[in-house]
Amino acid sequence: MMDYAYKSILRRLLFGLLALSSASVSLGNTDDSVRVHGFLSQAYLLSDGNNFYGNSLRGSTEYTEAGVNASWRVTSTLNISGQLLSRDAGSTDNGDLKVDFLFADIKSLENEMSGLGFRLGRVRNAFGFYNDTRDVLFTRQTILMPQAVYFEGNGFRELLFASDGAQLYSYWDADENSTTFNFTLGRSKSLSAGILRNLFGPEASIIHKGELKNPVFAQLQHSRNGGDSKFGFSMFNIHLDLHPSFANMADVTLDTVGYVVSAQKNLPSWTFTTEYSFITTDFRTAQGSQNQELESAYLQAQYRLKPDITLTSRYEYIVTDRDHRNETDSEHIVVGVRWAPKPNWILDVNAYGIRGVSGIPGVDNIDNVPLSQRTEIFAVMLGYRF
Amino acid sequence: MLSNPTISKYVKPLNALKASILALFLPILFCYSTHADVLITTLNDNGIVVITNSDVKKSELDLGSLRAIFAVRKKSWESKLPIKVFVLPDNNVIHQLFCKSVLKVYPYVLREQWDRLLFSGTGIPPTIVNTEKDLLAIVSATPGAIGYVTADAVATPLNSKNPQPKSSLSEPATSNK
Numbered sequence: 001m002m003d004y005a006y007k008s009i010l011r012r013l014l015f016g017l018l019a020l021s022s023a024s025v026s027l028g029n030t031d032d033s034v035r036v037h038g039f040l041s042q043a044y045l046l047s048d049g050n051n052f053y054g055n056s057l058r059g060s061t062e063y064t065e066a067g068v069n070a071s072w073r074v075t076s077t078l079n080i081s082g083q084l085l086s087r088d089a090g091s092t093d094n095g096d097l098k099v100d101f102l103f104a105d106i107k108s109l110e111n112e113m114s115g116l117g118f119r120l121g122r123v124r125n126a127f128g129f130y131n132d133t134r135d136v137l138f139t140r141q142t143i144l145m146p147q148a149v150y151f152e153g154n155g156f157r158e159l160l161f162a163s164d165g166a167q168l169y170s171y172w173d174a175d176e177n178s179t180t181f182n183f184t185l186g187r188s189k190s191l192s193a194g195i196l197r198n199l200f201g202p203e204a205s206i207i208h209k210g211e212l213k214n215p216v217f218a219q220l221q222h223s224r225n226g227g228d229s230k231f232g233f234s235m236f237n238i239h240l241d242l243h244p245s246f247a248n249m250a251d252v253t254l255d256t257v258g259y260v261v262s263a264q265k266n267l268p269s270w271t272f273t274t275e276y277s278f279i280t281t282d283f284r285t286a287q288g289s290q291n292q293e294l295e296s297a298y299l300q301a302q303y304r305l306k307p308d309i310t311l312t313s314r315y316e317y318i319v320t321d322r323d324h325r326n327e328t329d330s331e332h333i334v335v336g337v338r339w340a341p342k343p344n345w346i347l348d349v350n351a352y353g354i355r356g357v358s359g360i361p362g363v364d365n366i367d368n369v370p371l372s373q374r375t376e377i378f379a380v381m382l383g384y385r386f
Numbered sequence: 387m388l389s390n391p392t393i394s395k396y397v398k399p400l401n402a403l404k405a406s407i408l409a410l411f412l413p414i415l416f417c418y419s420t421h422a423d424v425l426i427t428t429l430n431d432n433g434i435v436v437i438t439n440s441d442v443k444k445s446e447l448d449l450g451s452l453r454a455i456f457a458v459r460k461k462s463w464e465s466k467l468p469i470k471v472f473v474l475p476d477n478n479v480i481h482q483l484f485c486k487s488v489l490k491v492y493p494y495v496l497r498e499q500w501d502r503l504l505f506s507g508t509g510i511p512p513t514i515v516n517t518e519k520d521l522l523a524i525v526s527a528t529p530g531a532i533g534y535v536t537a538d539a540v541a542t543p544l545n546s547k548n549p550q551p552k553s554s555l556s557e558p559a560t561s562n563k
Contacts, residue, residue, distance in 0.1 A: 079509075226492075
């Protein structure tokens with residue numbers, strides 16, 4: 001009950017900020033040294049088979065995202081940016097107000113064709129095409145991120161999300177192309193009980209403490225002809241230390257290395273996107289070690305039917321353990337239509353057909369075990385930005 | 387006239403008629419530019435001109451530089467003056483023409499880039515100005531500013547009685563914090 005009241009106060013605070021900042025933007029829109037923007041989106045999900053974000057088998061509205069961000073251009077080489085975010089996603093995220101990012105951006109070098117700088121603070125990890133803006137409906141193509149590559153439902157997102165640390169960024173421009181490189185080194189941090197529960201399900205209760213040790217993210221992107229074609233290669237290395245509650249159980253360490261290859265082709269009416277991810281995890285205890293390889297990919301086509309209507313279809317394939325491909329594979333098929341009647345409004349209608357259980361949030365289905373091998377989701381989401 | 391260094395390479399070998407019309411216009415454009423503190427750095431065959439505030443002192447911008455500036459990768463002029471980018475709304479025909487014919491970028495790709503900057507905190511997207519007339523006024527009043535308009539818009543104020551002088555427009559310090 002207390003938790004609910006707390007959530008409600010924070011939400012009101014955020015919505016108050018949203019209202020306040022939209023007013024301030026309209027007052028000072030010719031001044032580009034300080035900018036305040038924000039977004040708000042609300043979904044309705046109805047599913048068959050399994051729950052996805054709340055009790056969607058009966059219809060759920062437990063998928064809300066709201067954020068306010070501000071950027072201050074202190075000098076031509078120093079920029080400070082921050083974003084507050086509230087995200088409610090069934091039992092996987094509780095709507096608490098969080099500092100999504102907050103960093104100082106120091107551009108150290110800039111000449112005609114290249115630049116290099118550093119960001120210090122809480123930075124979003126560049127990973128695949130979409131990780132650094134994944135919680136904003138306006139920067140993703142469908143209501144749910146691709147479960148392949150972005151792992152929306154199973155808690156992995158919390159590890160990929162943001163790092164407290166330092167990020168180096170750089171770019172090289174040529175006449176017809178541009179290349180960027182981004183490297184992030186994060187500080188070690190303790191994982192909250194909520195993150196552990198999303199990651200490990202009910203077994204998380206035997207973990208007394210979980211620590212994420214110095215995560216590393218790197219991304220190389222190459223864009224040709226003003227973004228007609230885009231290619232990316234991302235990698236990360238995450239090390240988790242898990243200390244069990246019981247003295248007779250040994251500590252477990254997880255060493256995870258992930259790679260993503262991304263490609264996109266933009267045409268006047270069509271956009272084709274594909275991303276492939278390979279993640280290998282070593283589980284080590286005093287007794288020995290075990291390795292698990294996860295592989296996933298998606299292929300997405302978008303068609304801009306009219307300036308304000310975009311159709312999207314996507315096929316995703318996920319194998320959570322390559323040694324047991326037949327038992328652990330999942331397929332997702334997504335079709336959607338997006339209507340953007342105004343630049344700051346979006347209405348998305350999506351349908352998801354899922355075979356297998358990869359991506360199905362375990363914590364939303366505690367009363368729905370064993371999980372169904374098939375899930376269909378109908379989802380509508382309304383988004384506003386300023 | 388077409389070999390003038392202030393005209394970028396975007397002036398492709400056009401048909402003779404278009405070229406001669408442009409050539410007729412150019413003296414008017416540059417005449418205006420000295421009065422209203424707007425420099426024209428790029429003129430293309432669709433009649434879109436890239437304009438900068440006169441203190442930028444940059445007579446030519448190549449495609450790579452223009453893309454870097456409008457994608458907000460490049461943030462300062464060589465003089466260290468911060469670059470301030472002004473654009474028309476996404477659905478404005480002039481904006482779409484500018485994207486396609488000057489930057490040679492699909493407008494939706496540019497919008498995606500700006501949204502990613504905005505919502506990852508890694509850059510401040512260009513300021514949107516509702517009309518061409520306002521855009522011209524803001525660029526001429528804001529040090530370090532860059533934008534684009536149609537050649538007609540730059541030419542028209544020449545006939546008006548009182549082209550706004552720089553001093554009166556650049557007064558409000560809010561545009562230059």
